[in-house]
Amino acid sequence: MRAALILEHGDRNNVVVGEYPKPEAGPKEVVVKVEAVSLNHLDIFVRRGIPGRKLPLPHISGGDISGIVEQVGEGVLNAKPGDRVLIDPSIPGHGALGEDLTGGLAEYVKVPAQNLIPLPDEISFEEAAALPIAYGTAWRMLITRGKLQANETILILGASGGVGNAAVLIAKLAGAKVIAAAGSDDKLEKLKELGADLVINYNTTDFSKEVWNYTGKKGADVVVDYTGKATWPQSIKATAVKGRILTCGATTGYEAVTDLRYVWVREITIIGSNGWEAGDLITLLELVQSRKLKPIIDRVLPLEEIREAHRIIEEREFFGKIIIKP
The missing domain is CATH 3.40.50.720 (NAD(P)-binding Rossmann-like Domain)
Structure with a gap:
């Protein structure tokens, strides 16, 4: 599969779009076809290297992910292929997607089924991906x-x-x-x-x-x-x-x-204040669904423009969320 790979920590030239093995769902896991990922300053920090953290390289960042369930592993009861979902990036006991674990700046991502939140049809993948971290x-x-x-x-x-x-x-x-x-x-x-x-x-x-x-x-x-x-x-x-x-x-x-x-x-x-809870994300989805809240999206870019997305964030040339569509 295609993915934005951090080859080495440092400047944005160390991020390249290349091939990476497609994940397979294990027990109580699902593979999601990624439809949208929003970037955060956290993606910049991960690329530069966070002091005290050592990540296996190449690494895929991107924690804010929405998409469609592609594959379900053994014992998964809360999802089936074809379901529209938002993913809670916080994986209990393991850290966060994109920061500590392989993230969603790729065509597919593997996550625990318990981190799936149903995504109503009225909410676009881009709107949903804007929500979790920010x-x-x-x-x-x-x-x-x-x-x-x-x-x-x-x-x-x-x-x-x-x-x-x-x-x-x-x-x-x-x-x-x-x-x-x-x-x-x-x-x-x-x-x-x-x-x-x-x-x-x-x-x-x-x-x-x-x-x-x-x-x-x-x-x-x-x-x-x-x-x-x-x-x-x-x-x-x-x-x-x-x-x-x-x-x-x-x-x-x-x-x-x-x-x-x-x-x-x-x-x-x-x-x-540190992070969020799954209940917070469900509340936010309800607010978006009822149109009481509309996430601000600056622009939507293809995966191939990941370096440009990093530049825009680093040089503060944006207002709202930068969304990547793999």
Whole structure:
């Protein structure tokens, strides 16, 4: 089968489209014909090499996968060939598809049958593939962990990316007032179209001062910061008394400086959020099916353009999800 193969860790020239053995379903496993895969920054990190992780090479990344069941192994009762499915990338006890295990940037992928989620006909493969990592992460961070409430003010940093887009849409769905921050004016215009109440270019403006002024010197009730080192000190200052800071990552570095004076004086709560649960993905599918939520897709590319997809993500020339169709 054709697959996007990471031959060595390093730059995107180390990703090539080549032949790879087609998987066979073992007991309680299924083989899925991949119809769509969405990329995440995680795919870039995996390609570059994650410190402390050693992957057998060549490796196939891609965790967000939708497709059609091709083959079922012995003992599989919850699926049959022809079923449309979304795959939960988190494999209990083994890690994540695309990160620790062989992913879906290929014509076929083998997964445990328990990780299949039925995909309604009303939802496209592209919409479904956009959901797990970005939207699942955002849902758990804002709703499950952050307990975001209607009428609260939320600041979302990195709002133009996959998790950021998802956070804006989910926050509006929750009835919150949304301040969206991104690095270019054209992306800010798109964030307005998504419903952001205030947009801030954090490359040209001190976003903490903007938030402070916009909220009448109260600060945001909730701040979403998965940027880390570059923005964390300002995020602390932008948070209201008894506010919450939510984080699920640190794209600019995890050694962020925390001015503890703000934390104790304002009684700020810092909440970490890691991943999602299968129930979160089912809820998101229901929201998409009812058209209460529409995942933002930047573009759809063939597998042969995988290097271009990596370039677009690395150079931040996208708004929403990049979808690959093998």
